[in-house]
Amino acid sequence: MAAATEGPGRALARRTGARLRDRYHRVRVNVLLALQAGIAAGLAWFVAHDVVNHPRPFFAPIAAVITLAVSVGQRLRRAFELVVGVAIGIAIGDTLIYLIGTGPGQVGLVVTLAIVTAIFFGGGSALITQAASSAVLVATLTPPTDGVSFDRFVDALVGGLIGLGVMALLLPLNPLTVVGRAAKPALDVLAEGLTETAEALAERDVDRADAALARLRAAESDLQRLHEAIDAASETAALAPARWRTRGALNQYIDAAEHVARALRNSRVLVRRAILVIQDGEELPEALVAAVRSLSEAMDWLRRELGDAVEPVAARERALRAAGEAGMAYAEGWASPAV
Structure with a gap:
């Protein structure tokens, strides 16, 4: 207008x-x-x-x-x-x-x-x-x-x-800055998509779950950019003496990248199952919704701790909590069939 x-x-x-x-x-x-x-x-x-x-x-x-x-x-x-x-x-x-x-x-x-x-x-x-x-x-x-x-x-x-x-x-790029900027979108999409999925389950909102699934599907390009950034950062860390000290922290990103890719794929499976659960009107234990929220928090903490070049202790703790809450949901008699 x-x-x-x-x-x-x-x-x-x-x-x-x-x-x-x-x-x-x-x-x-x-x-x-x-x-x-x-x-x-x-x-x-x-x-x-x-x-x-x-x-x-x-x-x-x-x-x-x-x-x-x-x-x-x-x-x-x-x-x-x-x-x-x-x-x-x-x-x-x-x-x-x-x-x-x-x-x-x-x-x-x-x-x-x-x-x-x-x-x-x-x-x-x-x-x-x-x-x-x-x-x-x-x-x-x-x-x-x-x-x-x-x-x-x-x-x-x-x-x-x-x-x-x-x-x-001559002014070599900081490898951690390069890979950190690339990792943020992928991890943010994962965290936000899981948060939206948890809220969709709690509110029985299938449209919200569909939107979360669309965002997670679109994150493949973010994942590709992350892998490219890791290649660039690894080259700089290997060639530039001023950046050699970053190699330890960079290895954390390299180790995490494969697991982030798996988490992205598995999260899409989780959201598709959540959509079916909402559409079929299945009863859900609160522990299951809490598990998805904890998994979202784990992704958010992983981004922070990788950026700070520290051991991802908080991310690991949230991921273990998510596993425990999923186990509680299973103990209550609810289990998701394979998709």
């Missing part, structure tokens, strides 16, 4: 402001990557040009930037693929172009052999792409004139190592 009544000028200003805020947020989130890439490119050129004494080490800054540009959590593997791919492309390109000369047919042959060789060595898409592109650069821009040289391979190695070094030493 407000959008319909505001004038076109105000609507344009509102949309422009929203776009500017979004772009500012994107710049702020990625400014560290831009800073790292710029420093890595300059350092790679300096080392290859002034330390190793290569006159035109353009492969070095390219390798550094590519190493930093891939997704966090994949940089170590991608840096390895980059160096191996460049080595394959340069070796094949230098050798064949030196022997058979340049031309469209030679370029096609060099690229084909580079890709086939990369596939033979079991390379992924990054390795294959780097092998082919390096072969193209060698065959077209810098064909060998004085025999096969290892200078360009050394440049790629220098760039890849400097890219990893800058990532590890």
Whole structure:
């Protein structure tokens, strides 16, 4: 209604402001990557040009930037693929172009052999792409004139190592912050979904239970982001000396992730059974509702204790209480059949 009544000028200003805020947020989130890439490119050129004494080490800054540009959590593997791919492309390109000369047919042959060789060595898409592109650069821009040289391979190695070094030493992300932010949505959805389920059982509200089930089903994407964050955090904790002390706390998240995934799946089963119980008008002991509430509290405490990097004592206590209350419900003569 407000959008319909505001004038076109105000609507344009509102949309422009929203776009500017979004772009500012994107710049702020990625400014560290831009800073790292710029420093890595300059350092790679300096080392290859002034330390190793290569006159035109353009492969070095390219390798550094590519190493930093891939997704966090994949940089170590991608840096390895980059160096191996460049080595394959340069070796094949230098050798064949030196022997058979340049031309469209030679370029096609060099690229084909580079890709086939990369596939033979079991390379992924990054390795294959780097092998082919390096072969193209060698065959077209810098064909060998004085025999096969290892200078360009050394440049790629220098760039890849400097890219990893800058990532590890220059303002490395806090692994616990990364994984904690990713874990919060998944654990919050679990806690809130179980709370809603307990209230739905207490109030015999099937719509509320349906809504809880929908939220738990949608949480698969949160779980995927948690696993990606754990991969990224593990890489940073392994490479950055300043973050080595976080590895113990990070292991708690790694151990918990599998159990959180199981809890999410089992909670959906629980909610589906709760919906049937409400629809069929079954009698429910209070202990069963209390058990679901205690399980919800366990998820909430798990998020807090993981975030504080402490042993999840309170979460464990609530989970055991939930099991005890479920046992009381069973002793009263109520049991849920398998779903």
